[in-house]
Amino acid sequence: MKTQLISKVFLVAAVAVFVAGMSFAGETLQQFGDTKGRSYHADLYDGESCSSCHDDSQPSKFPADFSCLDCHDADELVQATSRPDDEKWQNPHNNLHYGKEVPCMECHGEHQESKPLCAGCHSFEYPNYKK
């Protein structure tokens, strides 16, 4: 019994450390049935509402560009990722090269890991970005 308890405690601790590690790394990619998705979109997967983003209920194509903006407010996003004056144009939602015209999926991956578009050339830090 005692060993069982200890192993349970150990398991809980291990899971806690693991979960803490995950959230520290900003990893929000989880398994939902046979597809991977973001933990913060769990509601969508529970309801099997692929059509919230995809035009077809059995998704065969990428969602329309900017379909994320059906729920997320573009101006709020710009505000949320604004940077100090000398880095003004490093705001991913209103950036120097493309303004506000970069489709969300060029930086964000819903079903797989991704990286910011600018990482090809620049080494800007986006601590809240979920790869």
Added chain:
Amino acid sequence: MEKKGYQADRRKFLAGMGMVGAAALAAPALNAVAGESDVKWGEEHEVVIIGSGFTGLAAAIEAKKLGAKDVVVYDKMPYFGGNSTFNGGLFAVPNSPLQKEKGVKDSPEIMTADQVKAGRGVAYEELLLHVAKHANEALEMTLEAGSEYFPYLQQLGGHSVPRTYQTTVASGAGIIQPLVKQCQKLGVKLVTRAKFDSLIFDDNGTVVGAKIMMGHYFGRGVEGTAVNVRARRGVLIATGGFARNVELRKAQDPTLTEEVPSTNPASATGEALLEMFRVGAVPVHMAHIQTGPWASPDEDGFGYVSNYSIYNFAHSLSVYIKTGRRFMNEIADRKTRSDAQLACRDDDGKPLPPITITSYEHAKEHPTMKKVLKYGVGWKFDTLEELADHFKVPLEPLKAQIEEYNGYVKSGVDEQFGKPMGKAKGKYIQAPFVVVRNWPKVHYCQGGAQIDVQARVIDSNTWKPIPGLYAGGEVTGGMHGVSRLGSCSIPDCMVMGMTAARTMMKS
């Protein structure tokens, strides 16, 4: 095959035809590969523009100004601007308002002469002069759209006078973003994820449209759905260069392997250029591929060091690490400098990127210095000893070199490499110092399809323009010859885009 070889899907057609059929078609008509009579049109527009860089957007705005009702711009990427929005935002204009204000004597002829010299005898003078004469109109178009420029001029390598504007954001984005907004305001249709596939001809060999792959996802394995777009006034190819097509650039210059980086975005692959060659356009200067001597091995892409070096070279000295001595005129044309840098090697023949030393008090005049230091691609030193120690440069020869160079600053004559010292006047090299490392990157393809001064694409069968087909900017060849001078691409692109629109609207 009665229809002289015109067919909607040329590739399948040629593949299925076999050698005998191909031989039977080895007549001028082979150029015109898709015939109008077979085409099911999906869309129709008055002016069709492929590519949304400087050339494409300038053409769209000009066409609208000249009364076009229906202008469409396609880009294969999910956003606009291509390589233009990565560019450094440097814009050479002769007889500009700023030159008048600062009392700089210049003319389109003087600018052309500078470019002809860098072109090493093979540049197309007529095209250069045309661009120089109209550069002010292009500048005006950007100002009207809301572009902002530094209130001073720069004198870039190979230019005999200061004539270069730069956007306050030190990027072509400072022009592309306002032009995109201007297009939207004027009702130009801007379509992303739309990849040009091939040209469509009528039975007389006139370009009457283009096959576009709509819903193209670059780099994600989705080609898109073919839509035949009819173009009532013609098609303008404004798709830029091929710096990122390693096979194509290696075919021209075997030294430009995958190991040589590039300042361009991954989309600079040149497939529209190859399509123009397939239909009979004349390949010009394809092997003249320019590397940028101001780039840095310490960052990817165009980065921060490029603009930093472009601004600072005039009052800096570049030094070979092994000797502590200069090895080039820091504002010679690009090819001269790139070749000199590539010769900087260690004892094993491996690249040993040279360093460029600038006085902090002069470097800080340009906003890129802060970025260079902040992102760790440049370094500040309080003493020459620290600098020499950091880069392992022999101190005494370096000290002597700087003293010698400061003598040239004083006398105004560079006895080592003949550098024009006008912009270095009074700017002695002294502590504290800012230092960057330089190594060339593939930057610009001088080669491309031949056009005339009206932006019409020339046919290698007839040596006359291919009716309905226009091209401008980096996708064309000839204008710059062996080496393009810095800040001469924006005027080239903008003016030839405007020119193409003017020609189309007269057609």
